[in-house]
Amino acid sequence: MTLPTTDTRVTYPAGATEAASRVLHVEARGGRRAVLLEATAFHPVDSAWPDQGADRGVLEIGARRWSVTDCVVGATDGTTLHLGADSPVRKGTEGWAFVVVHLIEGAEGDGPAEGDDAVVRVDAAHRAAVSAGHTGCHLASLALNRALAGRWKKDVAPDALGAPNFDALAIDTTVIGEFGSLDRYRLGKSLRRKGFSVEDLDTRATAEAVNTTLAGWTATGAPISIAADGPGLTDRRRWVCDLPGERAGIPCGGTHLTSLAGVDVTVRLELADEDGTPVLQMSTRVGVPAPD
Numbered sequence: 001m002t003l004p005t006t007d008t009r010v011t012y013p014a015g016a017t018e019a020a021s022r023v024l025h026v027e028a029r030g031g032r033r034a035v036l037l038e039a040t041a042f043h044p045v046d047s048a049w050p051d052q053g054a055d056r057g058v059l060e061i062g063a064r065r066w067s068v069t070d071c072v073v074g075a076t077d078g079t080t081l082h083l084g085a086d087s088p089v090r091k092g093t094e095g096w097a098f099v100v101v102h103l104i105e106g107a108e109g110d111g112p113a114e115g116d117d118a119v120v121r122v123d124a125a126h127r128a129a130v131s132a133g134h135t136g137c138h139l140a141s142l143a144l145n146r147a148l149a150g151r152w153k154k155d156v157a158p159d160a161l162g163a164p165n166f167d168a169l170a171i172d173t174t175v176i177g178e179f180g181s182l183d184r185y186r187l188g189k190s191l192r193r194k195g196f197s198v199e200d201l202d203t204r205a206t207a208e209a210v211n212t213t214l215a216g217w218t219a220t221g222a223p224i225s226i227a228a229d230g231p232g233l234t235d236r237r238r239w240v241c242d243l244p245g246e247r248a249g250i251p252c253g254g255t256h257l258t259s260l261a262g263v264d265v266t267v268r269l270e271l272a273d274e275d276g277t278p279v280l281q282m283s284t285r286v287g288v289p290a291p292d
Contacts (some may be wrong), residue, residue, distance in 0.1 A: 002025075002078060002273055003024075003025050003036075003076045003078050003079065003081055003095050003097070003226060004025065004036060004038075004097050004099060005022050005097050006041065006074065006076055006097055006232070007097055007098045007099065007232035007233040007234050008036070008037065008038070008098070008099045008100040008232070009038060009039035009040075009231045009232060009233075010038060010040060010041075010043075010100065010231065010232070010233050010234045011039060011041045011231075012040075012041050012042065012043045012055070012122070012127075012255055013041070013226045013228055013237055013253075013255070014040040014226065015255075015258065017040075017041055017057075017121065017122040017123075017124045017127055018119065018120065018121050018122065019037075019039050019040050019041040019042075019117055019119070019120050020117065020118070020119045021037040021038045021039040021040060021116050021117075021119075021120070022037065022038050022115065022116070022117060022118070023035060023036070023037060023061075023112050023113065023114055023115060023116040023117075023288075024036045024037060024038055024114065025081070025114060026111065026112050026113060026114055027081065029083070029103065029124075031105070031106070031167070032069065032070075032103045032104060032105055032106070033103070033104050033106070033111055033112065034074070034081065034083070034101050034102070034103055035059060035101070035102040035104060035112050035118075036074075036081075036099050036100070036101060036102075037100070037102070037120070039231075039287060040100045040102070040120055041055075041120055041121075041122050042045065042054070042055045042057065042068065042071045042100055042102060042120055042122060043055045043122075043127070043254070043255055044071040044072050044073045044075070045070075045071065045072055045073070046048075046072075046073045046091070046099045046253065047072070047073065047084040047087075048073075048090070048091060048283070051134075051174040051175065051176050051254070052130060052134055052180075052254040052255070053071075053130070053174045053176075053177075054068075054070055054071035054072065055068075055071060055122045055123065055126070055127055056068070056122070056123040056126050057120060057121050057122040057123050058120070058121050059102055059104060059112065059118055059119075059120050060118065060119045060120075060121065061112055061116045061117065061118050061119075063145075066104040066105065066111075067104065067269075068102050068103065068104055068106065068120070069103050069105055070103040071100060071101065071102050071103065072084045072100075072101050072103070073087075073091065073099070073100065073101070073233070074087070074097060074098070074099045074100070074101040075087040075088075075089060075091070075093075075097070075098050075099070075142070076096065076097050076185065077095065077096055077097075077098050077111070078097070081099075081101070083101055090173075091233075091234055092234045098232075098233050098234045099233065100233060101250075102120070102201055106272055113256060113259075117176065121196065126178065127255060128288075129178035129179050129259075130176060130177065130178055130255065131181050131254075131255040131256050131257055132178075132257055132263070132286040132288050133176045133177050133178060133179055133180045133181050134176050134252075134254045134255060134256055135239075135256045135260075135263075135286065135287070136179075136180065136181060136246060136263075136265045136284045136286035137176055137183070137284055138239055138241070138248075138250055138252070138256075138285040139182035139214060139217060139218075139241070139260075140181070140183070140210065140214065140265060140267050140282060140284040141159075141167035141183065141254055141267050142159060142160065142161055142163070142167075142248060143209075143210040143211075143213040143214050143217070143267075144166060144167060144210050144267070144282060145159045145161075145163040145164060145165055145166045145167055145204075146161070146209075146210075146213055147162045147206050147209040147210045147213065148164070148166045148196075148206065149163045149164050151196055151197045151198075151201075152164045152166075152195050152196055152197075152247070153195040153196075153197060154194060154195025155195075156169060156178040156194055156195060157169075160248040160249050160250050161243075161246055161248055166185070166196065167183070167185075167195060169196075170185035170186060170187060170191050170193060170196070170280070171183065172184045172185060172186045172239060172279070173185075173264055174256070179285060179286045179287070179288070180283065180284050180285045180286055181284045182281065182282070182283055182284075183281070183282045183284070184279055184280070184281050184282075185279065185280040185281075185282070186274075186277055186278075186279055187201075187277070187278040187280055188277040188278070189277065198278055200225075201271060201280070203269040203271050203280070204269075207267055207268060207269040207271055210267050210269075211266050211267060214265045214266065214267070217243055217265075218260045218263050218265055220243065220244050220266060221259055221260050221261035221262070221263075222241055222242050222243050222244070222259065222260045223242050223258070223259045223260075224239070224240065224241045224242075224256055224257055224259055224260065225240045225258070226240070226252075226256065227249070236251065236252055237251070237252060238250060238252065239251075239252040239254075239256055241260070248290065257288070262288065262289035263286065263288055263289075264285065264286070264287035264288075265284065265285070265286050265287075266284070266285055267282050267283065267284050267285075268282070268283045268285075269282055269283075270283075272273060
């Protein structure tokens with residue numbers, strides 16, 4: 001069976017943690033097997049913006065089971081499969097299929113074969129914890145943008161709630177984990193030229209303002225949804241949170257909570273120097289209700 005010519009259908013944006021599908025392609029990759037399915041519930045890591053890592057879980061075919069040791073976005077022109085950063089094209093490039101690649105250890109001989117009926121099962125507890133971290137990351141970035149709005153001397157692009165989008169303009173790296181995230185912002189010359197004032201930035205007062213905003217938002221228990229243009233891996237998706245009197249919509253390919261009911265989000269801010277450039281670091285922690 002040849003490599004697929006269409007994107008993998010993904011069900012994780014709707015919250016699915018299991019999916020039944022047909023195996024389309026299997027090939028050896030450095031001691032592991034790369035398995036492509038028609039559809040999957042696995043969230044893969046995207047090398048272009050690896051803020052949220054891959055889901056954990058297993059792939060099953062009948063009574064046989066393999067741990068999925070990694071899951072990445074791949075690209076194929078129908079003849080060659082490229083994994084992660086080895087892809088020669090950007091995701092969404094016409095004439096290419098973008099696929100979720102499930103990597104399993106060994107599995108030669110009695111391993112998955114093209115045409116097999118497979119089931120993938122995601123570690124639901126890990127997914128929920130990372131989804132909480134990703135939701136908190138979005139909320140914290142919006143609250144930080146609002147807290148820093150008065151520091152802009154020039155007009156810049158607004159965020160989803162209309163505040164100057166400091167997060168988008170200053171972000172260096174984001175790492176999303178279980179029940180939290182870590183964002184690093186560079187406050188260098190390019191940001192200052194855009195009109196941002198770095199002088200006398202009080203991290204304690206700013207964090208207090210951010211946490212006050214977050215407390216007001218989470219107290220509403222606002223619903224959260226994912227708006228998707230389609231079921232394919234590269235179809236555009238947006239995180240949508242219906243806060244009182246305002247709706248936040250942010251392009252995002254990750255996984256999230258379904259509401260803010262019982263959720264608590266807090267941040268800590270630290271200012272450091274990195275080779276002469278000020279760096280603002282925001283640590284976000286998310287508390288969620290205990291499961292029944």
